[in-house]
Amino acid sequence: MARYLVRRLAQMVPVFLGATFLIFVMVYALGDPVTALFGDRGPDPATAAALRAEFHLDEPVWRQYVLYMGQIFSGDFGTAFNGEPVTDLMGRAFPISFRLMVIALVLEMILGIALGVVTGLRRGRSLDTSVLMLTLGVIAVPTFVLGTTAQYLFGVRLGWVSPAVSPDPTVRELLLPGLILSLVSLAYVTRLTRTSVAENARADYIRTAVAKGLPRRRVTVRHLLRNSLIPVVTYLGADIGTLMAGAIVTERIFNIQGVGFQLYQGVLRQNSATVVGFVVVLVLIFLLANLFVDILYAVLDPRIRYA
Amino acid sequence: MLGTTRRNRGLAGALVLAAAVAGPACGGGYGSGEGPDGVVRASWGDPQHPLEPANTNEVQGGKVLDMIFRGLKRYNPETGRAEDAMAESITTTDQRNFTVTIKDGWTFSDGTPVTARSYVDAWNYGAHVDNAQVASYFFQFIDGYDEVHPSEEGDKPTADTLGGLRLVDDRTFTVRLSEPFSLWPDTLGYAAYAPLPRSFFEDHDAWLAKPVGNGPYRIDSYRKNQSMRLVRHEDYAGADRARNKGVELRVYTDSNTAYTDLQAGNLDLVDDVPAAQLANAQRDLGDRYLNQPAGIIQAVAFPLYHDDWRGEDGAKLRRGLSMAIDREAITNRIYHDTRTPASDYTSPVLGAEGGWQKGLCGEVCEYHPDRASELIEEAGGLPGGRVTLTSNVDTGSHRQWMDAVCNSINNALDDTDACTVEPVPTFADFRNRVGDRKMTGMFRSGWQMDYPLIQNFLQPIYYTDASSNDSGYRSDEFDEAVDRANASADEAGAVRAFQDAQGVLVRDLPAIPLWYQNGTAGHSERVSDVRLNPFSVPVFTDIRVS
Numbered sequence: 046m047a048r049y050l051v052r053r054l055a056q057m058v059p060v061f062l063g064a065t066f067l068i069f070v071m072v073y074a075l076g077d078p079v080t081a082l083f084g085d086r087g088p089d090p091a092t093a094a095a096l097r098a099e100f101h102l103d104e105p106v107w108r109q110y111v112l113y114m115g116q117i118f119s120g121d122f123g124t125a126f127n128g129e130p131v132t133d134l135m136g137r138a139f140p141i142s143f144r145l146m147v148i149a150l151v152l153e154m155i156l157g158i159a160l161g162v163v164t165g166l167r168r169g170r171s172l173d174t175s176v177l178m179l180t181l182g183v184i185a186v187p188t189f190v191l192g193t194t195a196q197y198l199f200g201v202r203l204g205w206v207s208p209a210v211s212p213d214p215t216v217r218e219l220l221l222p223g224l225i226l227s228l229v230s231l232a233y234v235t236r237l238t239r240t241s242v243a244e245n246a247r248a249d250y251i252r253t254a255v256a257k258g259l260p261r262r263r264v265t266v267r268h269l270l271r272n273s274l275i276p277v278v279t280y281l282g283a284d285i286g287t288l289m290a291g292a293i294v295t296e297r298i299f300n301i302q303g304v305g306f307q308l309y310q311g312v313l314r315q316n317s318a319t320v321v322g323f324v325v326v327l328v329l330i331f332l333l334a335n336l337f338v339d340i341l342y343a344v345l346d347p348r349i350r351y352a
Numbered sequence: 353m354l355g356t357t358r359r360n361r362g363l364a365g366a367l368v369l370a371a372a373v374a375g376p377a378c379g380g381g382y383g384s385g386e387g388p389d390g391v392v393r394a395s396w397g398d399p400q401h402p403l404e405p406a407n408t409n410e411v412q413g414g415k416v417l418d419m420i421f422r423g424l425k426r427y428n429p430e431t432g433r434a435e436d437a438m439a440e441s442i443t444t445t446d447q448r449n450f451t452v453t454i455k456d457g458w459t460f461s462d463g464t465p466v467t468a469r470s471y472v473d474a475w476n477y478g479a480h481v482d483n484a485q486v487a488s489y490f491f492q493f494i495d496g497y498d499e500v501h502p503s504e505e506g507d508k509p510t511a512d513t514l515g516g517l518r519l520v521d522d523r524t525f526t527v528r529l530s531e532p533f534s535l536w537p538d539t540l541g542y543a544a545y546a547p548l549p550r551s552f553f554e555d556h557d558a559w560l561a562k563p564v565g566n567g568p569y570r571i572d573s574y575r576k577n578q579s580m581r582l583v584r585h586e587d588y589a590g591a592d593r594a595r596n597k598g599v600e601l602r603v604y605t606d607s608n609t610a611y612t613d614l615q616a617g618n619l620d621l622v623d624d625v626p627a628a629q630l631a632n633a634q635r636d637l638g639d640r641y642l643n644q645p646a647g648i649i650q651a652v653a654f655p656l657y658h659d660d661w662r663g664e665d666g667a668k669l670r671r672g673l674s675m676a677i678d679r680e681a682i683t684n685r686i687y688h689d690t691r692t693p694a695s696d697y698t699s700p701v702l703g704a705e706g707g708w709q710k711g712l713c714g715e716v717c718e719y720h721p722d723r724a725s726e727l728i729e730e731a732g733g734l735p736g737g738r739v740t741l742t743s744n745v746d747t748g749s750h751r752q753w754m755d756a757v758c759n760s761i762n763n764a765l766d767d768t769d770a771c772t773v774e775p776v777p778t779f780a781d782f783r784n785r786v787g788d789r790k791m792t793g794m795f796r797s798g799w800q801m802d803y804p805l806i807q808n809f810l811q812p813i814y815y816t817d818a819s820s821n822d823s824g825y826r827s828d829e830f831d832e833a834v835d836r837a838n839a840s841a842d843e844a845g846a847v848r849a850f851q852d853a854q855g856v857l858v859r860d861l862p863a864i865p866l867w868y869q870n871g872t873a874g875h876s877e878r879v880s881d882v883r884l885n886p887f888s889v890p891v892f893t894d895i896r897v898s
Contacts, residue, residue: 089488091502091503126401127398127399127402208612208618209612299609302578302605306605310398313778
């Protein structure tokens with residue numbers, strides 16, 4: 046197990062370098078960001094040159110990348126165009142997005158798996174059909190539409206929640222955005238669990254368990270669910286990163302100043318320090334979440350061993 | 353046995369998750385319908401640059417600077433005329449050497465007095481190339497600017513301070529311009545000319561974290577990207593004292609969310625009604641919806657450096673294209689009358705007295721499809737049979753009007769392929785292409801005024817080799833009229849000469865005016881006396897909170 050961990054961690058290094066370099070080149074390829082800082086007015090060359098020097102934009106791309114990586118390893122993620130260190134931006138944005146992600150993840154785990162098990166055990170019944178229809182609807186309607194509708198309904202019409210969340214959002218404030226964010230994944234988790242449960246319900250070991258006279262509850266939770274969760278866990282693991290990075294739409298609707306917002310603004314202003322800095326952390330989160338999922342397989346299914 | 357330990361582990365995991373979710377429990381009351389007593393809650397956008405006076409060129413940072421600083425002049429929010437704020441007098445005999453005397457008794461909100469030195473130091477800082485201030489071009493009129501801010505990339509400055517600035521005593525300094533500029537005192541209302549306290553130079557980082565100025569408000573707390581609380585500056589010496597206790601600016605990442613928050617009663621003032629809501633705003637808000645002229649004009653420019661657009665035929669083509677655009681229909685249907693069809697190169701906020709000439713452009717800026725196709729035919733047709741319209745499409749709903757303009761041209765010419773839109777993904781990319789002179793067809797040319805003077809709408813955009821002359825227009829006649837205006841001894845004479853210059857533009861048509869842009873805002877029932885100044889920034893000091 047230890048050897049496996051070390052190998053997996055070592056594999057992360059090239060993935061990490063490759064991913065950051067690609068992002069760096071992509072942001073770089075968007076062109077020179079300095080002119081846009083002057084608005085509709087043509088920039089004066091001397092000030093533009095001074096700004097380019099400040100952000101190392103006058104160096105060739107490979108040197109910029111080397112300089113940047115050097116800075117990162119000494120804990121300096123560079124400066125955004127508004128003069129703030131990117132680490133400050135991250136220090137604010139990541140906790141918020143993390144909270145939102147956890148809420149969404151908990152919602153989709155609890156609701157998704159519960160719905161999946163119930164429908165999987167009652168295939169073809171009316172409950173199964175209606176949940177299936179619902180998930181189809183959720184997947185088909187864009188998050189943007191669901192989000193703004195829910196915001197208007199609960200925020201303006203009913204006045205139950207505030208339409209925009211505060212800079213330090215509490216859990217209560219994040220419940221609605223979290224639900225909106227999780228809806229699509231929730232639908233997928235439901236469908237994945239349902240299929241998996243439905244398949245495994247016919248397996249030999251379930252028949253054995255039932256024949257042994259085990260209580261129904263124990264058969265479902267300990268035997269059926271545990272074996273059915275592997276695909277779901279894979280999906281959830283990958284979803285951690287997606288929920289954090291992909292919350293741009295939800296974050297914009299509810300005015301949450303998280304990772305999605307900073308990335309969006311960074312791309313608009315072509316600020317490579319912001320974009321690459323955030324993506325670096327996101328890449329790390331993705332890699333670690335995947336590692337965690339792989340280890341979790343062994344816990345769920347003792348037949349899987351790592352050497 | 354094994355089962356229990358597993359379950360316990362699961363429970364521990366759940367607790368960790370719950371703790372992470374709970375997070376800090378502060379920040380309550382933010383979203384409540386009742387705002388803090390006497391404080392205006394307004395929407396805000398994240399400023400692009402650090403909040404230094406000479407480093408701010410966009411409206412969100414400008415909004416704050418307007419509250420925390422007062423310079424020598426202030427633009428009257430109603431008429432747009434420059435009026436003395438901190439200036440007691442600005443005198444000249446030759447339109448080139450000015451003596452500035454400031455009023456006594458003004459203080460920064462940290463208690464230190466505002467002196468002539470506060471101005472001289474601030475201007476020297478703003479002009480110097482090493483400080484890389486994006487608005488340093490404001491100081492280009494002052495003698496010695498080239499020494500502290502060489503125009504060529506890579507050149508080193510040869511002086512530390514502007515040679516044209518001289519401190520006389522605590523309340524007086526003199527300014528020598530590099531050439532006569534009669535309206536120069538009227539430019540001094542712009543935020544870049546604000547005075548700065550010593551703390552700006554002594555502890556720059558601390559100052560940036562919480563800027564200190566001499567305006568009607570002082571900053572109580574500033575959380576970058578999130579919010580700023582401003583409270584009334586009690587020792588403010590100016591005439592425009594705040595009529596409310598303070599302002600809370602909240603950053604919204606999307607103006608639609610701000611609008612929704614206004615409807616829910618969580619916000620008092622939204623100063624940019626989102627395009628999607630314009631159709632409903634009148635109905636939702638009634639007389640709490642504001643739609644007033646602002647100093648912004650949108651035009652379509654042409655690459656006059658390109659052979660296709662030169663000469664007599666080029667001028668005919670431009671005239672034809674201008675007459676093929678149905679401005680009335682576009683401003684009405686797409687913008688719900690938050691734009692007005694333009695008929696000159698300036699803006700209604702100047703007023704007739706300030707040089708705005710309604711209808712100057714005549715039938716050229718009106719929709720005459722038949723005449724349009726005639727003109728284009730006479731000029732030998734569009735270059736290559738077609739023309740493109742280029743702009744960035746990431747902001748400002750540019751895509752919609754560009755499609756409408758092209759449709760209008762195509763309808764007039766009865767050719768579905770005559771005009772095509774060429775969208776550029778980001779503003780930065782668009783500005784780079786324009787700056788590198790890579791345009792081949794029509795491109796968007798927007799102008800937001802720096803100060804309400806006719807000079808600002810003409811000289812920076814159309815004077816030979818001016819900083820924003822993106823189309824490469826050059827006309828000796830135009831330049832001569834501008835020079836004459838700047839040397840004029842009285843304001844009326846200067847305006848008349850600028851109007852002569854504008855006459856040259858209307859004849860040559862280097863760009864076609866599209867529409868004057870309005871500022872929009874909406875406010876809650878909690879506040880009253882809300883209005884926008886000519887820069888489409890709310891006049892916060894006038895707002896009353898019930």
